[in-house]
Amino acid sequence: MKITSLSLAVIVLVLxxxxLVTDNYVAMPYLELFAGLLFLVxxxxxxxxxRKVIGIFLLVVSGFSLFVSIVGLM
Structure with a gap:
């Protein structure tokens, strides 16, 4: 799980x-998708x-982020 979270964090950071560097925001839905997956993990x-309270909070944030990314990809 820690390797998965680290790799997702690197992907989010790179995107x-x-x-920011290219001022090209075409990859933002993918950034949201990987951020949602990171929050899920x-x-x-x-x-x-x-740690139930922060776990529930992160799952709610993950659901919202995944919803936004799916709508952004459509």
């Missing part, structure tokens, strides 16, 4: 830097460590 990690 964010790409958007982080929420599952928090549940595994018995």
């Amino acid at each position: 964010g830097v790409y958007g 982080l929420g599952l990690i928090q549940f595994h460590e018995n």
